Amino acid sequence: MVKIAIFQMRSGIDPAANAAALVVAVEQAAAGGAAMLFTPEMSGLLDSNRERAGAVVRSEDEDEVLAAVGDAARANNIWVHLGSLALREGGGKLVNRGFVIDAAGDVAARYDKMHLFDVDLPTGESWRESAVYQAGDEAVVVRGTPVGSLGLTICYDLRFPAIFERLGEAGAEVIAVPAAFTVPTGEAHWHVLLRARAIEAGLFVVAAAQSGRHDDGRATFGHSLVVDPWGEVMVDGGEGEQLLFAEIDLERIAEVRSRIPVMKHRRDIPMVSD
Structure with a gap:
């Protein structure tokens, strides 16, 4: 049994303020007995104003949020799973990169978001992540964390079951889904998708979420979840910034997989078309 903490956050447009909030969350998580803290997507900066955000986004080596959380x-x-940061990389676009930081403060793993959110919602909201970000091209499983083998995803990846299938096949026991879900999509799909991914892969899902009205005017759904391999919701953060524990x-993974051995029954499916 391992105790984890989940920071349901309301990131703003000031990286220094976000870094300070994250440091407090790290301290409180450790004081509460957690072996690992999980934080949301865009923990260091949440700003839809490209010009303003561009003035404060840094490279990984220069990012003050990553340095503060490592310290x-x-x-x-x-340990900390820093859900993701917007970072400058070589080339014209940014990366949306998650980090696993060990208890010595060192980066144990990185993951760049593979699926980018390019949608027009019925509410009139329009998002084009591909205009700003470069997509990653590799799935990542981190061995030896306090929660065993940890698979990494970010937000919109949730809608693509193949990445969860691959992470499960690679031995992941827990999959992290840090997110900044919009309210309309969260209300419609957040719970059902996270429960489905946990059930399909027969493992735990930890989804740290952004929540509330942000400085740039957007609203995020919240409801950070921990879901077990049977699809049961162990923790639901509801709304508002808070620190949660689970x-x-x-051992629950083996128990569930013995009841419904989906991983053993999975087959390659040939496609026939007229």
Whole structure:
């Protein structure tokens, strides 16, 4: 049994303020007995104003949020899954990159968001992540974390079951889904998709979410979830910024998979078309 913490956050447009909030969350998570803290997508900066955001986005080596969280992890002897940061990389576009930071404060793994959110919603909201971000091209499983083998995804990846299937096949026991879901899509799909992904892969899903009205005017859905391999919701953060705790028993995975051995029954499906 391992205790984890989930920071349901309301990131703003000031990286320094976001870094300070994350450091407090790291300290409180460690004080609460958690071995690992999970934070949302865009923990360091949430700003739809490209010009304003562009003035404060840095490279990985220069990012103050990553440095502050690494220092806090080391000082408090706790692992952190830093859901994602907007970072400059070589070339004209940014990357949306998640990090696993170990208890020594070192980066144990990185993952760049593979699926980019390009949609026009019925509410009139329009998002074109591909105009700003470069998509990643590799799935990542991190071995030896406090929650065993941890698979990494980010937000919109949730709608693509193939990545969860591949992470499960690669031995993931927990899959992280840091997110900044819009309210309309969250109300319609958040719970059902997260429960489905956990059931399909027969593992735990930890989804740290952004929540509330942000400085740039957008609203995010919240409801950070921890879902077990049977699809049961163990934690639901509802709305508002808060720190949540859950206990994960990895033995539950074998128990569920023995009842419905989906992984053993999976087959390649040939396609026939007229």
